[in-house]
Amino acid sequence: MTFFTVILRGLMRRPVRTGLTLVGISIGIAALVALVGVSRGFEKSWETGLTARGTDVVVSNMSTALTPKPFSDSIRDRITQLPNVSSTCALMVELMSIEDAQMMILSAREWGGFSWNNLRLLSGRMPLDADEPAVVLGQTAAEVLNKKVGDVIQIEATELSVVGIVSGGALVEDGSVILSLSLFQEITGNQGKINVIDIRVPPSTPEKDVKELCEQINRLAPEVRAVMIREHFSSSQGYRMVRAMSWGTSLLAVLVGVLGVMNTMLMTVFERTHEICILLAIGWKRGRIVRMVLYESALLGFLGGIVGVLMGAAAVKLLQNTPSIRGLLEPDLSVGLFAMSVAIAIFVGVLSGLYPAWRSSRLTPGLVLRG
Amino acid sequence: MNQISRNSAGTDAAALCIFEAIELEKEFDDGQVQALRRVSFQIATGDFVAITGPSGCGKTTLLQMLGALDRPTSGVLRYQGGSIADSPDPAAYRAREIGFIFQAFHLLPTFSALENVQIPMFETTRTRRDRRDRALALLKAVGLEKRVNHLPSMLSGGERQRVAIARSLANDPSVLLADEPTGNLDSENAEIVLDLIVKIHKEHQMTVVLVTHDMDIARRASRVLRMKDGQIVSDISPAGT
Numbered sequence: 365m366t367f368f369t370v371i372l373r374g375l376m377r378r379p380v381r382t383g384l385t386l387v388g389i390s391i392g393i394a395a396l397v398a399l400v401g402v403s404r405g406f407e408k409s410w411e412t413g414l415t416a417r418g419t420d421v422v423v424s425n426m427s428t429a430l431t432p433k434p435f436s437d438s439i440r441d442r443i444t445q446l447p448n449v450s451s452t453c454a455l456m457v458e459l460m461s462i463e464d465a466q467m468m469i470l471s472a473r474e475w476g477g478f479s480w481n482n483l484r485l486l487s488g489r490m491p492l493d494a495d496e497p498a499v500v501l502g503q504t505a506a507e508v509l510n511k512k513v514g515d516v517i518q519i520e521a522t523e524l525s526v527v528g529i530v531s532g533g534a535l536v537e538d539g540s541v542i543l544s545l546s547l548f549q550e551i552t553g554n555q556g557k558i559n560v561i562d563i564r565v566p567p568s569t570p571e572k573d574v575k576e577l578c579e580q581i582n583r584l585a586p587e588v589r590a591v592m593i594r595e596h597f598s599s600s601q602g603y604r605m606v607r608a609m610s611w612g613t614s615l616l617a618v619l620v621g622v623l624g625v626m627n628t629m630l631m632t633v634f635e636r637t638h639e640i641c642i643l644l645a646i647g648w649k650r651g652r653i654v655r656m657v658l659y660e661s662a663l664l665g666f667l668g669g670i671v672g673v674l675m676g677a678a679a680v681k682l683l684q685n686t687p688s689i690r691g692l693l694e695p696d697l698s699v700g701l702f703a704m705s706v707a708i709a710i711f712v713g714v715l716s717g718l719y720p721a722w723r724s725s726r727l728t729p730g731l732v733l734r735g
Numbered sequence: 736m737n738q739i740s741r742n743s744a745g746t747d748a749a750a751l752c753i754f755e756a757i758e759l760e761k762e763f764d765d766g767q768v769q770a771l772r773r774v775s776f777q778i779a780t781g782d783f784v785a786i787t788g789p790s791g792c793g794k795t796t797l798l799q800m801l802g803a804l805d806r807p808t809s810g811v812l813r814y815q816g817g818s819i820a821d822s823p824d825p826a827a828y829r830a831r832e833i834g835f836i837f838q839a840f841h842l843l844p845t846f847s848a849l850e851n852v853q854i855p856m857f858e859t860t861r862t863r864r865d866r867r868d869r870a871l872a873l874l875k876a877v878g879l880e881k882r883v884n885h886l887p888s889m890l891s892g893g894e895r896q897r898v899a900i901a902r903s904l905a906n907d908p909s910v911l912l913a914d915e916p917t918g919n920l921d922s923e924n925a926e927i928v929l930d931l932i933v934k935i936h937k938e939h940q941m942t943v944v945l946v947t948h949d950m951d952i953a954r955r956a957s958r959v960l961r962m963k964d965g966q967i968v969s970d971i972s973p974a975g976t
Contacts, residue, residue, distance in 0.1 A: 366863055375843050644840045645804060646855045646902065647830025704753045729829075730804040 371659045374632065383516035384428055393709050396614035397701060400677045403610040405695035409580035412694075414534035414562070414593045417453075417479045420569075423561035423590045431459050434557040440583045446584070448565050448577045453477030455560040457512060463518060465508050471521070471540040472548030483542065486511035494544040500528040503537035507634055509541075517541070522551045523704060531550050534723025535694040548570060563590070586695030616713055617709050622667065625716035629661045633720045644729035657721040658714055665713020676705070753910065753942050754801060759810035761796050761965075770796040771807070772965040780909075781940045783933070785956035787947055791963040794946040795914055801944060802833050802912050824864045830858040834903030836932075838915035840895040842887040848874060850882040855905040873901035877931060893924025899936040900931055911935065913945040917952060918922075929955060 375382045414422060423443065424432035440454050454572065456472040473479045475494030483490070483500065491498040499519075501511055506529045509518060515526045532538050549555045552600045565574055574592055580591035633640070640653055754777065755915075760900055770793045778784050788928040798811050799805040800924045803825040812819050814832065820826050842851045852914040853869035861869065874883050877897040887895055896916060903911060913932060917925035936943045945956060953959045954973045 365846075365853050365866070367857060369850070370854075370857075377845055523920050638841075639843055643845065643854065644826070645802070645835055645841075647826055647833075648855075649824075649858065650828040652857065658812075678828065687871065728805075730799050 367656075367659075370656060371663055374388075374636070374656065374660045375636075375663060377632075381631070384663070385624050385628040385664055386671060389618075389621035389665060389668030389680065389709060389712065390672040390675055391627040392614070392617035392619070392621035392712075393669050393705050394464055394675035394679060395617035396708065397676025397697070397705050398683070398690055398695075399610035399614050399685070401676065401680055401695040401697050401701055402514055402683070402693060403699070405693065405697075406606070407536045408696050409694040410529050411593055412534040413532070416482050416533035417562055417565055418482060418539055418591055419479070419562040420565045420574060421563040421581075422592055423581060423585075423588050424559060425565060425588050431457055432559040434554060435585075435588055437556055437558045439588060440558065440561050442584055443561060443563065443581055443590075446577060446580055448569055448573055450566045451478050452564075453479040453562045454544055454558040455479060455562060456554065456558050457560050460519075462498060463509060465530050468505060468508070469536060470548070471537075471542045472545045473542060474545045477545075477562070478564060480542075482537070483530040483532050484511045486529045486531055490528055490530075491619045494546045496527075496544075497522070498525045498527040499543040500530045501526055501528075501543065502540045503529055503531050504535065504538040505541055508539070519548075528708055553600060561588075618708065620711075622712050622716045625664050625668075626719060628637055628664065629657060629717050629720035632660070632721070633657060633724045637731070640724050641729050641731045644727065650725045653727075654721040654725050657724050659719045661717025661720070662710050662713040665707065665709040665711070665716070668713070669709025672709060673702045673705050701703050741879045751779055752777045753780040753782075753793035753814065754944075755811075755813040755816075756797075756800075757813075759800065759812055760808045761793070761800070761805070762808045762858050769965050770914075771800075773810070774965070774967055775810075776946045776960060776967060776970065777887065778944065781942055782958060783943045783945070783947045783956045784960060785947055786960045786962060787950060787953045788962035788968075789948065793961040794948075794962055796965075797962070798912055798914050798944065801910075802835060803828050810943065814921045818835075827858070830855060830905050832909050834906075834908040834911045836896070836899050836903050836911065836913040836916045838918040840887070840892075840899045840919070842895055842898055842902070844887055847884045847886055848879060848890065848901075851887070851898055852902045852905055855902060859906055870901070870906065873904055874898070877901045877903075891924070892920050896920060896924070896928050897931065900928070900935070904935065908941070909941045913943065915947055916945065917947070917949070925952075942944055 368507065404475070423439070425435055434456070439453055440452055443449060444452055454474040454477065458470045459467050460470055462468045462470070486503060488500070490500060499517055501509065506512065511526050513526055513528060516523050517526055519541070530542065532540070545558065549557065565577065578590040579590065583586070643653060677697050680697060684693045684695065756774055756776050759771050760769070761770050786797060788794050792846040795806070800807055800819070803819050803822060806820045814828070816836070819828070843854065846854065849867070849870050852873055853866045855868065856866040871883060872882055873878070874880055877900055879894060879897055882890060882894060890898065891939065911932065916932065917928050920928060922933070928950060932943060932945065945952070947953055957972070958970070958972050960967050
């Protein structure tokens with residue numbers, strides 16, 4: 365028999381209560397895995413998309429929205445003149461409802477711009493020119509919309525032909541409906557408006573020069589903000605809000621788990637007052653009693669963490685296959701996130717055990733003889 | 736190993752006198768209850784002392800003091816010359832110097848007999864195998880080698896008390912403190928348990944302090960302290976020693 369046997373036996377005294385506490389903490393951790401995994405995946409997915417387009421610097425006005433605010437395309441002309449700008453591509457990126465799909469990424473790109481170059485044709489053809497009333501669909505978007513080459517797609521009140529299915533090397537690209545910028549501006553009545561400028565810098569430009577370029581753009585056009593791609597989302601207030609909300613919701617769920625574990629451990633200490641007094645009477649040090657309670661609660665946290673991670677991953681997989689958002693989610697279910705979640709669960713366990721452990725350490729062994 | 740710091744004057748006396756109480760007093764409820772009143776005595780190393788008296792006379796309180804389960808309100812109680820109340824580590828004293836036997840056995844219900852005996856050994860440096868081997872040997876010594884994997888609920892009262900005796904010997908203590916060890920047993924099992932305690936006392940020259948209200952049991956001891964109203968009213972040696 366080891367000390368661990370004593371810990372395990374303590375938890376197994378009340379299997380139903382231990383099980384329910386595990387469920388409580390597991391739900392908290394599952395929420396954390398799902399929400400943080402999805403929000404991180406969203407960020408990573410867009411970064412991969414931008415990288416796939418060969419973008420080094422993104423100019424946009426992210427403000428508090430998830431898609432950037434429109435601004436005048438004249439800003440692009442000013443930026444083009446700056447040193448270290450190799451090429452630019454103006455875009456209009458929107459999240460909108462298209463036919464039966466509640467939320468699709470619509471990516472309108474300047475005709476001839478480099479952002480078209482990463483698209484690999486899987487079937488059909490690319491639009492013939494900027495004015496052809498046609499779109500190409502990313503392969504996931506085609507699946508979600510249930511469209512093939514030759515079908516018609518309705519955007520706003522305009523019907524456009526699906527002329528090709530493409531692969532863009534990233535989920536956001538594959539999940540997009542892609543068309544010419546001028547065509548989209550005409551359809552939506554937003555002539556002269558764009559909301560993203562992708563910028564490429566010459567190969568092997570030092571990072572400090574890229575940063576300097578961003579600062580120059582920000583001085584030149586204060587209404588927009590230029591950032592390197594890896595900072596694109598971290599600088600977005602909207603995304604920061606989403607991230608804060610996902611963490612906030614998760615931590616709230618975890619807090620419920622904390623209270624559950626604390627309640628269980630307190631009950632355990634109350635129920636086992638007599639047993640703890642016996643242990644003290646036969647020579648166990650208070651430190652060992654405290655460790656026993658803390659290890660029990662940490663073990664509860666650990667087990668809850670493992671179950672929670674599995675539940676969270678399963679929930680995300682289910683979510684990914686939900687028709688309304690299929691093709692939009694690329695969750696970041698990394699080993700790092702799992703390890704962090706389990707670590708949080710163990711921390712929660714230990715934290716919840718502190719007060720019960722302190723209570724147990726205050727018990728007097730003489731209670732045993734007094735009966 | 737002695738966990739009680741000894742004073743220099745007490746060192747020689749400690750060889751003969753294992754416990755020494757001087758003017759020991761214990762009050763409860765802000766002095767409304769006086770459990771012990773100026774109790775003084777000495778117990779020699781290897782002695783078998785029975786403490787008797789009616790309920791509420793202070794026997795159990797005195798046993799608690801001897802086992803560092805409680806502190807006196809005033810007075811001095813020494814173990815091998817060192818004050819028990821001033822011990823920096825009473826848990827270590829209880830773990831290594833004292834073996835407890837309780838009237839209600841106080842075994843841990845979710846642990847087998849073998850595991851119950853191993854519990855006190857967590858406070859020693861014994862390995863897992865050592866703990867198990869010693870627990871098996873102790874259970875064999877009390878005649879329970881065939882009941883090692885039984886939970887307390889599957890054992891009779893006498894068997895439970897024998898497991899408790901094995902547990903009390905786990906860390907090879909110098910003193911056995913027994914609080915009404917036969918109080919919950921029928922006469923047959925009471926006799927077995929009492930014989931076992933006497934045997935341990937004789938074979939290991941272990942100091943035994945046994946609390947009982949039964950004079951027949953007390954007569955098995957080499958010395959009987961009779962208490963009344965928190966005081967020792969008589970100190971006799973039944974065998975005439």
